[in-house]
Amino acid sequence: MVRARTAILISGRGSNMRALIAAADDASFPAEIALVVSNVEGAEGLSYAAAAGIPTKVIPHKPFASREAFDGAMDAALVETGIEIVCLAGFMRILSDGFVRKWEGKLLNIHPSLLPSFKGVHVHEQALRAGVRISGCTVHFVVPELDAGPIIDQAHVRVEPGDTPQTLAARVLVEEHKLYPAALKLLAEGKVALRNGQAVFR
Ligand code: GAR
DSSP: OOOEEEEEEESSOOHHHHHHHHHHTSTTSSEEEEEEEESSTTOHHHHHHHHTTOOEEEOOSTTSSSHHHHHHHHHHHHHHTTOOEEEESSOOSOOOHHHHHHTTTSEEEEESSOTTSSOSSSHHHHHHHHTOSEEEEEEEEOOSSTTOSOEEEEEEEEOOTTOOHHHHHHHHHHHHHHHHHHHHHHHHTTSEEEETTEEEEO
8 A cells, every 4th residue: 555645734732743643653544644844943743753753844934034935945845755645733824825725635734623613713712702512623625715624524522511721622632633533544545635625525
């Protein structure tokens, strides 16, 4: 089996990255993690990836004059490593339209709400303020509009009385760690594809 060479882009803790690495540790998983890129030096996830024997690269965004220039450097690193699929995992930078279009159909993100509800940041605060009884997480194809891409899969959790943004985030995160590997598997196996702006399953 040829495994899809996959990169993970992180900015911090990297717990979703760890879940993807763990899934890909199984030789029958259809994707291999070939690169981890962080825009933040010293991001917690980097040392874990390095210890797991995965090539890592830090590309700090600050020295770049524009978003496009930073994304160009990331694109070059991905191309150089022969990457086919890119997973955003707590990568807290908005990507330029050019980068997103180039990787369209091969670029995934995980978001800690049931999209299209609660886009952007402070997601669990938004959910609690809205009073929803069910929240969850979403893996979607990335399109230029933030948190708006075609949905590949979702998982739900119940909002419990007395939940804080922290307790809700922790309950959602458990589901994220199962959902992201499952969604990456679907894409790597060709069981989902982005066609004409829609997720098409077979
Ligand atoms: C995760 O909960 C992820 O869904 C969220 O950031 C966290 C990263 O944690 N992403 C977003 O909010 C993107 N809009 P991790 O670094 O431990 O995977």
